[in-house]
Amino acid sequence: MKTDDLLRLLRRHQGVINASFTPDEFARYQDAVRALRTAGSDVRAVRIALRRVRVSLDPLPPGSELYRRLTQFRTAGTTSVLPDADELAALLRLLDSVEWPSLADASAELFRELRRELLAVPARGSDRLDPVSAADPVAAGLIRLTGTDGREQYPDFQFAPDTGDPLPVVQHVNRMILADQDPWGAAGWWLGRSVQLAGVPAELLGRVPDDTLTAAARALTDGGEVAW
Structure with a gap:
C-alpha cells in the first residue's frame, strides 16, 4: 500500500x-x-x-x-x-x-503536557557538556530541549554514566531521526515505548546491541520498507 x-x-x-x-x-x-x-x-x-x-x-x-x-x-x-x-x-x-470546539485548545494542551513530561526527565545544562559538544551541541548530535523560561537542557540518557561523554549510538540515531529539526519528537522516541524494541529505547542503552537501536530508528526513517 x-x-x-x-x-x-x-x-x-x-x-x-x-x-x-x-x-x-x-x-x-x-x-x-x-x-x-x-x-x-x-x-x-x-x-x-x-x-x-x-x-x-x-x-x-x-x-x-x-x-x-x-x-x-x-x-x-x-x-x-x-x-x-x-x-x-x-x-x-x-x-x-x-x-x-475544544480542538485547538486540546492540541495546544497536548503539546504543553508533552513538553512538561520531557522537561521533567533527568537532564543537564550546557555547563556540564564536554568541550567538543559544548561548542555546538545540536551539530554534535545531541537533543536540546528549551523550557518556557528559555533554559536549555540535554536529557541525561544521551551521556555515558561513567565519563559523561555523549554516547556515539545516541548521536548517530539522533541524526537519523532529525533531532536537529524536531528535538521534542526525537526525545519522545527515545523516552516512549517502542513496539519494535519491546521497551523504551533510552532504557535499553547498554542492554541491547547498538545495532539493534540503530536498526529500529532506520526502519522509521531511511530506505527500504517502512512497517506500519
Whole structure:
C-alpha cells in the first residue's frame, strides 16, 4: 500500500476515527497528518511523519476494519512514500471540517503536557557538556530541549554514566531521526515505548546491541520498507 492509498483509506474511514477519538486524540492525529505536508519532498521527514500518523491512530478499536487494514500498510522506495499533494490536501480539508470546539485548545494542551513530561526527565545544562559538544551541541548530535523560561537542557540518557561523554549510538540515531529539526519528537522516541524494541529505547542503552537501536530508528526513517 502506497502513502496515497493510506490517505484515501483514512478519508474513507473518517467516521470511525471521529467516533473513536477524544478531542485530544484527534488533535494528535490531525497534527501528525499536517506534519506530512510540512515534510514536503524530504523522504526522511515524510517517513518520520508517517510514523507519527501510525502512533496517533493507536486509539482505534482493534476490531475495526480500518485498524485491520492499517496493520497491512507498508511503503517501499521514494515514489511510494511521497504523498500526492492533492490527496494530502483532500485529507487535510476533511480533518479541518471536523468541529470540536475544544480542538485547538486540546492540541495546544497536548503539546504543553508533552513538553512538561520531557522537561521533567533527568537532564543537564550546557555547563556540564564536554568541550567538543559544548561548542555546538545540536551539530554534535545531541537533543536540546528549551523550557518556557528559555533554559536549555540535554536529557541525561544521551551521556555515558561513567565519563559523561555523549554516547556515539545516541548521536548517530539522533541524526537519523532529525533531532536537529524536531528535538521534542526525537526525545519522545527515545523516552516512549517502542513496539519494535519491546521497551523504551533510552532504557535499553547498554542492554541491547547498538545495532539493534540503530536498526529500529532506520526502519522509521531511511530506505527500504517502512512497517506500519
